[in-house]
Amino acid sequence: MNRRSTRAWLIATAVLVAALLLAACAGHEWSSPCAIVRALAGDDSLRSRLLLQWRLPRVFAAALVGALLGLSGAVFQGVFRNPLAEPYLLGASGGAALGATVALLVPLGVPQAYVLPVLAFAGAWGATALVLGVSRVAGALDAAGMLLAGVAIAAMLGALRSFLMLALSDETVSLQVVMSWVLGGIQTPSWPGLGLLAALCVACLLATSRIAHGLDLLGLGTRAAQGFGLDVARFTPRAVVVGSLVVAAAVAYGGLVAFVGLAAPHIARWMVGPLHRGLLPASALTGAIVVTVADAIARSALPPAEIPLGLVTAVAGGPFFIVLLARRLRS
Amino acid sequence: MKRIALAFGVCVAALAHAAPIEVRDALGRTVVLPAPPQRLVTIFASNTELVAALGLVDRIVGVEEYTRFPQEAAAKPKVGGRLGFSVDAVVAQRPDLVIVTPARQAAHQLVDPMERLGVPVIVLLSRSVGEVLDNIRLIGRATGVSERGDALAQSLQVRLDRVAQQVAGRPAPRIVMVTGRVGNGMLLVARSDTYTGEAMVLAGGRFAIAGRGAVAQVSPEAILASNPDVLLFAGTQAALDDLVQLPGWRDMRAVREQRAVTVSRSEFLIPGPRTIDGIESLARWLHPVKASP
Numbered sequence: 160m161n162r163r164s165t166r167a168w169l170i171a172t173a174v175l176v177a178a179l180l181l182a183a184c185a186g187h188e189w190s191s192p193c194a195i196v197r198a199l200a201g202d203d204s205l206r207s208r209l210l211l212q213w214r215l216p217r218v219f220a221a222a223l224v225g226a227l228l229g230l231s232g233a234v235f236q237g238v239f240r241n242p243l244a245e246p247y248l249l250g251a252s253g254g255a256a257l258g259a260t261v262a263l264l265v266p267l268g269v270p271q272a273y274v275l276p277v278l279a280f281a282g283a284w285g286a287t288a289l290v291l292g293v294s295r296v297a298g299a300l301d302a303a304g305m306l307l308a309g310v311a312i313a314a315m316l317g318a319l320r321s322f323l324m325l326a327l328s329d330e331t332v333s334l335q336v337v338m339s340w341v342l343g344g345i346q347t348p349s350w351p352g353l354g355l356l357a358a359l360c361v362a363c364l365l366a367t368s369r370i371a372h373g374l375d376l377l378g379l380g381t382r383a384a385q386g387f388g389l390d391v392a393r394f395t396p397r398a399v400v401v402g403s404l405v406v407a408a409a410v411a412y413g414g415l416v417a418f419v420g421l422a423a424p425h426i427a428r429w430m431v432g433p434l435h436r437g438l439l440p441a442s443a444l445t446g447a448i449v450v451t452v453a454d455a456i457a458r459s460a461l462p463p464a465e466i467p468l469g470l471v472t473a474v475a476g477g478p479f480f481i482v483l484l485a486r487r488l489r490s
Numbered sequence: 491m492k493r494i495a496l497a498f499g500v501c502v503a504a505l506a507h508a509a510p511i512e513v514r515d516a517l518g519r520t521v522v523l524p525a526p527p528q529r530l531v532t533i534f535a536s537n538t539e540l541v542a543a544l545g546l547v548d549r550i551v552g553v554e555e556y557t558r559f560p561q562e563a564a565a566k567p568k569v570g571g572r573l574g575f576s577v578d579a580v581v582a583q584r585p586d587l588v589i590v591t592p593a594r595q596a597a598h599q600l601v602d603p604m605e606r607l608g609v610p611v612i613v614l615l616s617r618s619v620g621e622v623l624d625n626i627r628l629i630g631r632a633t634g635v636s637e638r639g640d641a642l643a644q645s646l647q648v649r650l651d652r653v654a655q656q657v658a659g660r661p662a663p664r665i666v667m668v669t670g671r672v673g674n675g676m677l678l679v680a681r682s683d684t685y686t687g688e689a690m691v692l693a694g695g696r697f698a699i700a701g702r703g704a705v706a707q708v709s710p711e712a713i714l715a716s717n718p719d720v721l722l723f724a725g726t727q728a729a730l731d732d733l734v735q736l737p738g739w740r741d742m743r744a745v746r747e748q749r750a751v752t753v754s755r756s757e758f759l760i761p762g763p764r765t766i767d768g769i770e771s772l773a774r775w776l777h778p779v780k781a782s783p
Contacts, residue, residue, distance in 0.1 A: 206610065213603050462576060463568060465574055
């Protein structure tokens with residue numbers, strides 16, 4: 160690790176801590192850091208309970224979801240060797256949205272808090288597995304084949320979801336709840352639920368570190384990668400499976416959050432360079448910062464309403480990313 | 491004597507308050523209230539009207555943006571609206587009971603956090619007129635005014651019975667009630683499994699469109715084909731005039747015979763005490779009482 164990237168890591172970590180503090184204070188009503196300390200010290204007022212049981216788990220969940228999105232974005236851009244690749248490329252978003260639609264509109268007799276993340280995860284992962292299966296059957300397990308299969312599966316899943324939304328909504332069950340989920344929003348987990356998400360996040364970081372070297376080789380081109388001893392035909396679907404598991408975990412807790420998976424790896428690349436050993440965790444850190452700040456804005460910009468997180472990341476993230484890109488190109 | 495009565499009243503009240511109140515809500519959740527709640531957040535017009543009908547509008551400390559009635563409730567602090575509901579805003583009102591309906595995103599966004607924070611939440615459903623009356627009794631019991639709730643529900647039931655007598659044996663006209671228009675040209679109609687549809691039947695009508703498809707929306711063609719005796723539109727006269735401009739609708743029997751009329755959205759689409767007013771006025775219009783010769 161050179162001095163420049165060490166400094167970048169330190170700065171990014173400090174920014175994340177600042178973002179977490181800011182997000183903990185932000186909300187419908189601004190809370191002072193003292194109020195947060197009081198809540199942590201065990202104060203039993205309703206306000207303190209709100210901070211401890213609701214806002215803090217949500218702030219940490221936002222950071223972890225952002226980390227997963229950044230991580231999966233870096234994996235997908237590495238696998239497809241395309242700077243425009245994003246985590247939802249292979250139908251994960253369509254599958255997750257279908258799972259969430261079923262969870263939100265079909266009375267399953269199970270508490271929604273449990274069934275929503277499970278079905279969203281199953282949908283995201285199931286859709287990607289379907290894409291891989293179709294590609295395998297079609298004998299097109301290369302990047303282009305998977306992309307085309309992904310487009311077809313996504314179209315089918317989208318139509319199915321639209322039909323379910325039409326068929327299952329009425330005056331009492333609103334489409335708004337599905338719309339809102341599709342536009343992204345962090346589910347506030349309980350503290351044990353947050354522990355599970357953190358464990359998932361660590362597992363994902365470990366799993367992706369195992370494919371970091373392969374992604375570096377793949378970046379040299381298929382032929383060069385094979386020359387260095389990488390079995391590209393086996394590695395590509397394996398890397399897609401890992402990336403899809405990461406994005407499915409993100410979707411289960413955060414719905415469909417636009418733009419973060421696309422932009423975070425680029426910012427991380429400018430920070431630490433293109434090698435995936437450093438790029439993957441840096442991309443996770445960047446994603447965590449972006450989603451933490453965006454979620455704070457979503458919760459506090461239009462009180463008492465909450466703006467869907469995906470809208471904030473796209474509207475605020477787009478121009479920000481363009482400015483960064485312009486500065487980068489000029490320098 | 492007055493003092494003794496007052497003391498007795500205070501004792502009775504104290505005893506009543508000593509025991510926690512336990513109710514089961516529409517989701518089958520058991521909600522325990524340690525004492526009659528004094529600070530209510532009521533989400534949705536129907537729940538606000540229900541609490542107001544029990545004479546408890548003073549206890550309401552938070553409502554959502556679309557609350558219009560009664561006026562004193564509409565002026566209360568807002569805890570959400572079109573973009574959903576804010577846990578922060580609800581908690582800021584320090585409620586000791588939150589009443590929601592699983593429409594828009596209310597139950598989805600509020601039940602779990604409130605349970606986690608230890609704030610009692612009652613979820614109400616209003617799938618039938620009977621359920622609306624049950625809700626009145628339930629909220630009466632939950633807020634410590636059981637007698638008032640029972641009396642109100644009973645008086646509404648008496649009015650419903652009177653309407654039932656009035657329409658008994660009269661031929662029921664075939665009706666389509668349009669409750670909204672969708673962007674894709676489809677129409678929303680009152681269906682048999684909703685309290686709106688039931689209210690229409692209680693007023694002495696029957697459904698022109700039989701059965702229920704998988705999709706809640708109906709094509710204008712299906713309504714035209716059913717050729718109802720009466721067309722009801724929950725909305726403004728201008729919107730109804732616009733609706734009957736649809737191709738072919740001028741030839742519909744209801745339109746030809748000038749039996750296409752508007753009904754009040756607040757009476758037929760907000761499941762509260764005012765629904766009974768709507769049933770009475772619709773019954774009077776459908777089955778006018780003939781003047782004695």
